[in-house]
Amino acid sequence: MPPRKRRHPLPGGPPGPSDEAEADLVRRTSLGDHAAFEQLYLLTRARAFGVALGVVRDPTAAEDVLQEAFVQVWSSAGRFDVDRGSAAAWIMAIVRHRAVDLVRTSAASSRRDLAHHHRSGVVAHDSTVDLLLGRLDAQEVRLTLVVLSPPQRVVLALAYLHGYSHAEIARLLRLPLGTVKSRIRDGLARARRVVGAP
């Protein structure tokens, strides 16, 4: 078995200063250091709030997600494993998980209504998609720049930005499940190439 190595410095060298700094703040947070935690919050809040807002849409709900997620960051900082990746990846995953949980459990979500209308034929397919894409906001415009292929962009925007499950996306776009799954994955791979560029 090969020696355990850090996975997360990506190629090209050691982790960047901000990765190191954030990981160190998580480490200090795990020791109960309030100041370190606060600094970690300040460094990551905009990324985290962007994730929460994208998924839940409602700013007040997104604030709640942010608050709950950071309380979880505080309480579980001791479980962050620097060998598995960056602090930012760990924190954004917590935020995303909280946000997605919230939209999945809120039955009265208008998005679900939209899906319902679509299934029941009230809204024709194309206009459903247009309606969804009509919600393209600044976030999605930026994502558009990152994810180059339109089919990947649509699927990834629904999954990444808005927290739809791949099954919901398949229904909305009338695509086979396998197609949606591979577009998500390919879209992420493509995004990695673009956002990853130094």
Add this chain to the structure above:
Amino acid sequence: MTPADPTAHGLLGAYALGAVDERERVAVRAHLVRCAECRGDLDELAEVAAALAATTPAAPPAGVRLRVMSEISRVRPLPPVPPVPAGSAADTTAGGAAGAPPAPSPPDVGRRRGGSSLGRARARIGIARRRR
């Protein structure tokens, strides 16, 4: 350690974004406990998602910071997860990656580097170098 469950394997990207339902989430997690390769891939997908998050920042109101700081003063940090044997169903709400509560963070024996296509792709690229 080859992907024992092709379904779970294929869902990894969706799982990384939380774009799976509860049943699938459970299946993927069960798979992750057994498959170090997928755990590694998931960690990398989480880095991509985090890098994407840097492209969509939004400023939260200042009040959130005060609420968070007030809240944590009442919450005791959890101790680190004790090491568990690989293959046990350690399910934490903490470590790892991606949308769903992560695969078991501590054991991770048999982690390999650069063996998967994602790993190789990553070796040529370098996401997450860019923070901010």
